[in-house]
Amino acid sequence: METKGSSSLSRFAMRRRDPDPKSAALLVIDMQNYFAAMAAPIIPSIRAAIDCCRSAGVPVIFTRHRHRSPEDYGMLGEWWGGDLIFDGTPESELMPEVGRRDGEPVVQKHTYSGFQGTGLEAMLRDMGRSEVIVTGVMTNLCCETTARDAFLKGFRVFFSADATATSSREMHEATLLNLGYGFAYLVDCQVLKRALAKV
Known part of the structure; x- marks a missing residue:
């Protein structure tokens, strides 16, 4: 039986390629x-x-999304009103279940x-990384925008079909359709395990 991720790959992946462990970095977005x-x-x-x-290796x-003052809201303040993530609140902290290491x-x-304004590109360049694997939330907002930006900056993008989530299946699949068409190689955990085991 197909997993949700592998089913999405067969439906939306336009091209196939495996990430290179020597070139890739994993981005865990806003967990x-x-x-x-x-x-x-x-x-x-x-x-x-x-x-x-x-x-x-x-x-x-x-990544951690947070706001400190109205000066950094940008259009998000207009779009989402008061429903923003504020620095210093429990909601802004990474989920312990994700298991980030020191x-x-x-x-x-x-x-x-x-x-955007984070230094992430320089960090990746300094690491010698030219590929990113995108996971996290929300599929159609921060994950998709980060993936598109990475592509435009010249990074090869791999986007996880089963390690991303959003508020509806329709929005999740719309992102997979768009990114698979023009921006990213779609992967799932099975693909990553197979590809990264080649080290």
Whole structure:
């Protein structure tokens, strides 16, 4: 029986390629308490992706979305009103279930893209990484925007079909359709385990 991830791959993947463990970095997007209910179903897939990346020597980088003042809201303030994630609140912290280890970077951001004003691109370049594997929440907002930005900055993008989540299947699949068509190679945990085991 197909998993949700493998089913999505067969439906939406336009091209196939495996990530290169020597070139890739894993991005774990916004796995924070604010999104706990949405993220809970993908925790096993997130942990599997993190574990196989660590075993293969692939750097794991987390992002954390938070706002400090109205000056950094940008259009998100208009769009979402008061429903924002504020620094210093329990909701802004990474979910303990994700299992971040000491020393693994946490990129602080205040908009959808993990690259916008964060230093993430320079961090990846300094690591000698030219590929990113995108996991986390929300599929169609921060994950998709980060993936598109990565592509435009010249990174090869791998986007997880089973280690990303959002508020509806329709929005999740719309992102997979769009990214698979023009921006990213779609993967799931089985693909990552197979590819990264080649180290």
